[in-house]
Amino acid sequence: MSRQFAWSVILLMLVGVPIGTWYYLQKGVEYRMSELAVLTPKDSITTSMDTMGIVKGHTSIILLKSPGNTDEFMKLMDVYFKEAPRFQLLTVDTINDQLRVLPEGYISNIVDKYKDYAYLLVDEDGMIRNTYKSDTTDIQRMIEQTAIVLPLKKDSKIGFKK
Numbered sequence: 001m002s003r004q005f006a007w008s009v010i011l012l013m014l015v016g017v018p019i020g021t022w023y024y025l026q027k028g029v030e031y032r033m034s035e036l037a038v039l040t041p042k043d044s045i046t047t048s049m050d051t052m053g054i055v056k057g058h059t060s061i062i063l064l065k066s067p068g069n070t071d072e073f074m075k076l077m078d079v080y081f082k083e084a085p086r087f088q089l090l091t092v093d094t095i096n097d098q099l100r101v102l103p104e105g106y107i108s109n110i111v112d113k114y115k116d117y118a119y120l121l122v123d124e125d126g127m128i129r130n131t132y133k134s135d136t137t138d139i140q141r142m143i144e145q146t147a148i149v150l151p152l153k154k155d156s157k158i159g160f161k162k
Contacts, residue, residue, distance in 0.1 A: 041123075041128065045128065049107050055126050059087050059151070060088050061077070061122075062119065063091040063099065065118040076139070077089055081150075088100060118138075119138075119142055123149050
């Protein structure tokens with residue numbers, strides 16, 4: 001009986017664990033691919049619109065309308081994206097001292113075009129990836145999709161960790 005148990009544990013380790021790992025990773029890849037399909041560029045902020053280079057080179061969330069609870073929203077963004085390189089929150093109105101306010105009239109045609117939405121997700125190339133309303137489910141979706149759009153931090157050296 002103990003010999004049979006030992007063989008079943010070995011079989012589980014040699015077959016079951018790799019299959020389980022593959023399945024788990026495959027689900028992650030499928031999720032990311034489905035989200036990337038949703039995040040195809042819908043519009044762009046061209047360099048002629050972004051004359052001061054505020055949007056270019058940064059993954060940005062542009063607040064078009066004030067969130068209901070600004071402090072709670074800022075804490076949420078800080079928790080998820082504080083360490084993210086080249087991430088910024090921008091706003092068209094003075095909502096909070098912590099947010100960078102776009103100059104008046106800056107990208108005004110984009111602001112007018114998406115005035116029914118509260119947030120725009122813009123990638124490093126100035127492509128508008130998605131728009132969001134201010135409800136809780138849209139904010140959660142925006143956080144998930146922002147994490148997908150953010151570029152990964154590249155290690156400059158390849159080597160062993162000590």
